[in-house]
Amino acid sequence: EVQLVESGGGLVKPGGSVRLSCEASGFSFSDYNMNWVRQAPGKGLEWVSSISSSSLYIHHADSVKGRFTISRDNARNSLFLQMHSLRAEDTAVYYCARDRIQWGPDAFDIWGQGTMVTVSS
Amino acid sequence: DIVMTQSPDSLAVSLGERATINCKSSQSVLYSSNNKNFLAWYQQKPGQPPKLLIYWASSRESGVPDRFSGSGSGTDFTLTISSLQAEDVAVYYCQQYYTPPSITFGQGTRLEIK
Numbered sequence: 175e176v177q178l179v180e181s182g183g184g185l186v187k188p189g190g191s192v193r194l195s196c197e198a199s200g201f202s203f204s205d206y207n208m209n210w211v212r213q214a215p216g217k218g219l220e221w222v223s224s225i226s227s228s229s230l231y232i233h234h235a236d237s238v239k240g241r242f243t244i245s246r247d248n249a250r251n252s253l254f255l256q257m258h259s260l261r262a263e264d265t266a267v268y269y270c271a272r273d274r275i276q277w278g279p280d281a282f283d284i285w286g287q288g289t290m291v292t293v294s295s
Numbered sequence: 296d297i298v299m300t301q302s303p304d305s306l307a308v309s310l311g312e313r314a315t316i317n318c319k320s321s322q323s324v325l326y327s328s329n330n331k332n333f334l335a336w337y338q339q340k341p342g343q344p345p346k347l348l349i350y351w352a353s354s355r356e357s358g359v360p361d362r363f364s365g366s367g368s369g370t371d372f373t374l375t376i377s378s379l380q381a382e383d384v385a386v387y388y389c390q391q392y393y394t395p396p397s398i399t400f401g402q403g404t405r406l407e408i409k
């Protein structure tokens with residue numbers, strides 16, 4: 175079964191750090207571009223970061239640039255999001271999502287269940 | 296960034312009736328070299344991640360019921376549910392992927408049963 179499973183969320187103090195993980199299974203992870211998308215409570219979807227299959231191309235939304243870093247370990251079928259200098263407005267469910275085809279750009283066809291990050295003192 | 300605007304924000308439709316959701320982009324998402332619109336539609340039910348319904352504006356994802364269809368080109372797009380079922384109650388989002396990596400979503404349309 176094609177699957178993405180996120181972990182690492184929780185309660186973090188403002189200014190703190192957290193590292194999210196996303197473990198992939200059921201497909202050739204190293205062939206696909208991957209993404210992080212977040213959703214604040216009761217709000218819509220916001221693209222956060224993307225990384226190409228070989229990690230050659232990495233991009234972050236302006237709202238997180240300089241604070242968040244996306245990375246991947248193809249040998250471990252894993253995607254990561256290192257988050258620093260967290261703010262209250264970073265509170266959200268964070269989803270990892272796969273590009274539909276191996277050579278994007280394309281829609282996101284596989285999504286994890288999400289991991290909640292709450293930034294609060 | 297391309298701004299995606301959906302209308303209406305919420306919609307109530309009777310079971311078996313047609314539901315139509317619109318999405319307008321602030322600039323064209325039609326790539327002239329391959330004549331494809333870089334536009335997708337997602338369905339999100341409470342407590343669940345988004346589910347891809349439509350890509351390239353009108354291509355239905357595998358396993359998606361054929362009552363769901365997408366249309367439009369350039370800047371104006373529509374998601375149509377031909378005969379609303381109870382399980383279609385959800386929030387629907389459009390997304391443009393024309394300007395990667397700056398992918399943007401619409402604000403969402405909440406669909407309910409009348």
